[in-house]
Amino acid sequence: MKFFLLFLALVAGMLAPLQAGLNGKIGRAVGDPVYAALISFAVGSAALFFYAVVIRVDFYSIRQAFGLHWSVWSAGFLGAFYVTAVIILTPRLGATLTFGLVVAGQMIMAVFMDYYGLLGVPVQAFSIQRLAGIALITAGVILIRKF
Template sequence: MKTWYVMLAIAAGAVLPIQVGVNSTLRHGIGSPIVAALISFGVGTVCLLAYALAARAEWPTAQMLAKLPMWAWIGGVVGAFYVATAILVAPKLGAANLVCLTIAAQLFMSLLLDHYGLIGFAQHGINVARIVGALLLIAGTVMIVKY
């Protein structure tokens, strides 16, 4: 693995609980988890647009968009579900519990996606080492959530 990508993945993971805390504060300030998620996505959209314009990103053609599979369009829906759910759940569970549960769910879904090579991922079969690693993560999750 390239060090840069590993560091970037770690940084992305590290900012998720920060995002949850910031969005939760936004929710408490305005009173609505859905409106807080909408504001969060609006700010993110403006930032991504500014970056795309500054980087002179190439925009897709209509033909490129038409060739995409239908499931390629649900990324925003999934992101909105996660952000809205995190805003709603974080105050009840706390940052550590929320992150543990979401990471455990991400790992198991990732194992399935890799095993079957779904939605554009290369196929990487489930093996004993991956199962043991997943079980250790579950054990850690149970310890953090329960205690």
């Protein structure tokens, strides 16, 4: 099971630059990265709704989300910001530099979240190995930028 989850994470990561390129094409076609993100989210929402209907999700359970603190709803804003930023950045910086920086930012935030146990993430001690991992990713971004 763990192998499947690791593989799923790898595939999800591989699809992100592909999504960025496709969303960039939409952005160029409609002339605005925000409209491209809106189209992307509309198609994604339709796909999720179709999936939920096919597997017969209990839609009543969705009502539980309305009881959540308002700050939890900012996840949608963060997703919209991320997708729009990637649509803007990928054609200008290239997929490799864009996603090198995205991964570096993700690692920095992930280590911070792990250290403090933010949002229910299991607490993980900060270590020199984690710092080295972030440094190596950052060095990779610098190499990509230079060459």
